[in-house]
Amino acid sequence: MARRVVVLNGPNLNLLGTREPHIYGTATLADVETWCAERAAAHGLEVSCVQSNHEGALVDALQEAGADADVVGVVLNAAAYTHTSVALHDAVKAISVPVIEVHLSNPHAREAFRHTSYLSPVVDAVIAGAGIHGYGYAVDHLAALVGTTAGATTTTPEG
Numbered sequence: 092m093a094r095r096v097v098v099l100n101g102p103n104l105n106l107l108g109t110r111e112p113h114i115y116g117t118a119t120l121a122d123v124e125t126w127c128a129e130r131a132a133a134h135g136l137e138v139s140c141v142q143s144n145h146e147g148a149l150v151d152a153l154q155e156a157g158a159d160a161d162v163v164g165v166v167l168n169a170a171a172y173t174h175t176s177v178a179l180h181d182a183v184k185a186i187s188v189p190v191i192e193v194h195l196s197n198p199h200a201r202e203a204f205r206h207t208s209y210l211s212p213v214v215d216a217v218i219a220g221a222g223i224h225g226y227g228y229a230v231d232h233l234a235a236l237v238g239t240t241a242g243a244t245t246t247t248p249e250g
């Protein structure tokens with residue numbers, strides 16, 4: 092199988108497009124995943140996309156990503172679990188592939204309970220507040236980390 096990026100989205104992100112669009116924008120989860128695939132393709136990479144509303148399923152997906160030699164990194168928007176999950180913190184620590192934490196909004200500019208991330212101390216980079224573009228930046232960064240040669244294209248996502 093081709094080298095690939097795992098794009099992992101947590102709870103309520105299946106509702107993107109209709110969920111609080113003034114905060115999260117109008118792009119759907121399908122738009123996010125398509126955008127990640129386009130950015131990955133620009134670097135000669137593929138994507139595998141997982142969305143789950145369940146903490147344990149996200150732990151499973153991180154473990155699977157870490158055990159798969161074809162996976163070059165993970166783009167992780169753990170959504171609300173970012174602010175609560177020791178299990179996801181431990182799962183990120185337990186794998187050696189790079190993990191980029193992404194948020195559509197800027198949690199630091201929002202309610203106080205969103206100011207703590209259990210993931211930020213253990214991920215390779217954090218991208219917040221750039222909307223759907225943040226996912227693309229994360230894919231670009233993973234490609235840079237693993238040294239892919241393509242990727243000079245600059246395009247923008249729909250939505």
Ligand code: DQA
Nearest residue numbers: 168170171194195196198205
């Ligand atoms: C989010 C920010 C989180 O605080 C929130 O719980 C989410 C989405 C974001 O992408 O901005 O569900 O991760």
